[in-house]
Amino acid sequence: MSKFLKRSAQGAGVPHEKRTAGLETVAMPLPSKIVLSMNQHIGAPASPVVAKGDQVYVGTVVGKAGGFVSSDIHSGVSGTVAEISTMVGSNGSTQTTVVITPDGEQKVDPSIAPPEVTDFKSFTDAIRASGLVGLGGAGFPTAVKLSPKNLDEIDTLLINGAECEPYITSDHRCMLEDTHFIFSGIKAVMKYLNIPKCIIGIEGNKPDAIAKMQAAIDVAGIEVKTLPCRYPQGAEKVLIETCTGREVPFPGLPSDVGVIVMNVTSTAFVGKYLETGMPLTTKRLTVDGDIVKEPKNVEVIIGTPIQELLDFCGGLTAQPGKVLYGGPMMGTCVASLDQPILKNNNAVLAFSEKWAHLPKKTNCIHCGRCVNACPLGLAAKDIVAAYEKGDVDLLKELNADLCMSCGTCSFVCPAKRPLAPSIALAKILMKNGGKK
Numbered sequence: 001m002s003k004f005l006k007r008s009a010q011g012a013g014v015p016h017e018k019r020t021a022g023l024e025t026v027a028m029p030l031p032s033k034i035v036l037s038m039n040q041h042i043g044a045p046a047s048p049v050v051a052k053g054d055q056v057y058v059g060t061v062v063g064k065a066g067g068f069v070s071s072d073i074h075s076g077v078s079g080t081v082a083e084i085s086t087m088v089g090s091n092g093s094t095q096t097t098v099v100i101t102p103d104g105e106q107k108v109d110p111s112i113a114p115p116e117v118t119d120f121k122s123f124t125d126a127i128r129a130s131g132l133v134g135l136g137g138a139g140f141p142t143a144v145k146l147s148p149k150n151l152d153e154i155d156t157l158l159i160n161g162a163e164c165e166p167y168i169t170s171d172h173r174c175m176l177e178d179t180h181f182i183f184s185g186i187k188a189v190m191k192y193l194n195i196p197k198c199i200i201g202i203e204g205n206k207p208d209a210i211a212k213m214q215a216a217i218d219v220a221g222i223e224v225k226t227l228p229c230r231y232p233q234g235a236e237k238v239l240i241e242t243c244t245g246r247e248v249p250f251p252g253l254p255s256d257v258g259v260i261v262m263n264v265t266s267t268a269f270v271g272k273y274l275e276t277g278m279p280l281t282t283k284r285l286t287v288d289g290d291i292v293k294e295p296k297n298v299e300v301i302i303g304t305p306i307q308e309l310l311d312f313c314g315g316l317t318a319q320p321g322k323v324l325y326g327g328p329m330m331g332t333c334v335a336s337l338d339q340p341i342l343k344n345n346n347a348v349l350a351f352s353e354k355w356a357h358l359p360k361k362t363n364c365i366h367c368g369r370c371v372n373a374c375p376l377g378l379a380a381k382d383i384v385a386a387y388e389k390g391d392v393d394l395l396k397e398l399n400a401d402l403c404m405s406c407g408t409c410s411f412v413c414p415a416k417r418p419l420a421p422s423i424a425l426a427k428i429l430m431k432n433g434g435k436k
Contacts, residue, residue, distance in 0.1 A: 011230040011238070012373050012408045014329065016205055017166040020286050025173050025297045028312045030102045033082065034303030035340040036062060036073050039095040041133040042140045043069030048098050054081045057109035059279050062098045065128070071141045071343075072131045076281030076301035077102040090325060090332040090339065097340075100303070114277040120151075123192035130273045131280040131343070136160060136171070136234070136263030137326060139344035142270075145262070146193060148255035157195045158243055158254075159186065161202040161209065161264040162227055162234030165327030168347040170284045171264050173297045175202070175209040178268040179216050185271030186222065189262070198222045199243045200264070205229045231329065232406040236261050238375045250402050265346070280343060285309070289350035291318045300341055306348055307337035321356030324349045329407040359416040370409035370419055376402055380409035380419045387426035392433070400426045 038046040046063030056062060056075045063073030079102040089095045115126035128143035148154060159182075163171040175182065186198050202210050204226045214224045225243050227233050237248045239261065246257040254261050269280060283302055288295040293314030300309055306323065310316060324331035325345050334348075341348075370380035379398055386394040395401075400423060409419040 010373050011232055011375050012411050013229075014164075014231040014411060015166055016229070017288075018169050018172070018205065019167070020288055020295050020297050021169045021172050021206070023169075023173075023295070023297050025177060025284055025299050027299045028301070028304065028309065030077060030104060030106070031301065031304040031308045033102070033305070034075070034077055034100050034301055035087065035305065036075070036098045036100070036303045037087065037089065037095045037340065037342060038063045038073060038097065039089060039093065040073060040139060040302075040343040041071040042138060043067065043071070043144075045096065046070060046073045048084050048096060050081050050084075050098060052081055052083050055079075056081060056100060057107050059109040059112045059281060062100070065141075069141055069144055071133050072129065072279070073098070074131050074279040074281050075100055076303060078105050078107040079103040087339070088335070090334060108278075112277050112279075114275060115273070117188070117192070117274060120192050123188065126274070127270065129279070130269070132266060132269055132273070133280075133343050134263055135265040135269065135283070135344055135346065137330065137344055137346060139342075142262070142266060145260065146189065148253075148260065150255055151193060153258050154193065154195055154255060154260055155197060155258045156244060156260075157186065157189055157193075157198040158240060158259050158261045159198065159200040159264050159267055160234055160236075160239055160261055161200055161206075161213070162239060163206070164203060164229075164231045164233040165329055165331075165347075167288045167349055168286045168327050170286045170297055170346045172206050172209055174265045174268050174284060175206070175213055178272070179212055181268040181271035181275075182213070182264060183216050183218075183222075183271070184274065185267040185269070187219065188270055188274055189260075189267070190221065193260070195260070196221055200224045201227050201233075201239055201243050203227045203229050203233055232375055232404075232408060235375055235404055235406055237404075250399065283341060283343065283345060285341065285345055286347040287313045287349075288347070290355050291316045291320060291352045292350050293317050302343055303340045305337070306334060306339050306341065309341065309348060310337065310350065316350055318352050320350045321353035322351050324351075329411065330405060358418075361417045362415045364415055364417060367414060369412045369414065373408045373412045375406065375408065376404070378403060380423060381417075383426055384417070384419055384422045387422055387429060390429070392430055395426055395430050401430055403427065
């Protein structure tokens with residue numbers, strides 16, 4: 001197999017629906033409780049370090065990272081640990097939770113202070129202590145991302161401000177409202193990782209954000225690049241290719257082509273944490289959808305139940321057909337409105353039965369649109385056919401495990417076939433060695 005896959009990178013022209021782009025972020029009042037899952041990141045789950053009845057404060061560590069690829073969990077309220085329990089996450093897994101009842105005082109943990117950072121190690125130690133994971137959706141622990149084995153080969157920091165999913169505008173508002181923190185975060189990463197160049201990629205449908213970020217550049221080596229408005233422009237491999245012309249090999253990581261990619265909101269948090277020492281306890285979210293009474297961009301405490309967040313936005317105007325963590329292309333269905341907000345959530349979208357209804361699928365007409373649209377040049381229809389036959393060897397030949405589940409193939413399919421979900425099942429089949 002070739003080291004590189006020829007990619008069409010055409011993507012799809014999805015509707016933007018950025019209805020909340022002009023709405024300033026509002027802070028949600030304290031919820032009645034917060035439910036902190038110990039599985040808010042890629043990697044090993046955290047382990048609770050508190051017990052029922054314990055007093056906690058804003059910023060207190062309640063879950064300790066379970067390994068190198070893991071992350072600490074912090075309380076966003078002061079109050080009492082009500083229980084250590086479990087919940088079924090959106091991915092179907094059973095997760096340990098720490099449930100905390102706020103006392104309304106929001107006392108800050110006395111240990112909170114800006115970290116002392118002088119070099120690479122103290123910087124990455126600080127990022128690890130902050131609990132930061134990728135805030136654009138993936139949830140990969142940031143301290144691990146900032147510690148590539150080939151650090152001396154990294155020459156470009158790429159900031160992802162594309163925000164190509166429909167409806168979501170939380171990154172857009174971050175660029176407008178937290179510009180100072182974004183740039184202080186960028187400068188810190190460039191300094192302590194010795195990276196000479198930074199590119200900030202922003203889709204062209206955010207001219208105000210592009211203008212503000214360009215105006216804020218005050219050091220050499222940083223540039224803003226306007227990106228085509230084409231989904232999935234914010235996907236890591238697509239973003240790297242668009243901004244640098246480099247193609248990440250398969251299998252491979254951005255660091256293999258000298259790049260580290262960070263979400264713009266993650267970068268802003270780095271800047272804020274270095275100034276304040278307050279770990280990751282809140283998250284800016286877009287709340288929207290055809291049945292949300294008052295769409296908003298909301299600063300919400302991590303662990304807040306979705307129902308209380310929706311109530312803050314005026315509630316729903318009809319029975320929901322589907323509620324999503326994230327956007328309509330790559331978002332995850334929420335089984336219950338009791339589910340909590342997680343670190344990597346950037347939106348909660350609620351849609352009516354009418355909008356959530358899936359169209360009837362018909363037979364494949366072999367038009368090739370799924371292949372032309374796939375940003376990685378994968379043959380979606382062939383992968384699905386191989387999956388339906390249970391042919392793991394063919395799935396490997398077709399590089400099915402390279403699929404990033406962007407949903408572009410399903411979106412462009414005139415036969416309305418559920419290609420992306422089928423490919424996700426194909427990847428599981430491959431992982432399980434052919435056992436469904």
